[in-house]
Amino acid sequence: MINLTLRILLIIGSLVTLLYMLIRIRISRMQIRDSIFWILFLLSLLLFSVFPGIAVWFSKLLQIQSPINFILLFVVFVIIIQLFFISMKLSKTDSSVRALTTRIAIDNHSTESEISEQSTEE
Secondary structure, three states: OOOHHHHHHHHHHHHHHHHHHHHHHHOOOOOHHHHHHHHHHHHHHHHHHHOHHHHHHHHHHOOOOOHHHHHHHHHHHHHHHHHHHHHHHHHHHHHHHHHHHHHHHHHHHHHHHHHHHHHHHO
């Protein structure tokens, strides 16, 4: 089983972080998709800390030595998945910025060419 002190720390940490996320969502500093991910993640940690039998069952199922090792593995796995999605979003944003920069450069060059042609005609 999970140590009582560790359970209390997990519950307090999950609740404090969940409250922080809810406050951030309320003042619109975070996108809804990202906030849903973190809320579900924190609720799952809260679930593991309130009902440690779930972590025990998963650790036995996956043949992991202790439930806390399962929780650590779960956290690392979820954060790696989130990192992957953030990398995909960053790559897409980077491509969009490059395309927009190219378009602005072309538009500026076209405008400068038109201005220089008009000044030479006068």
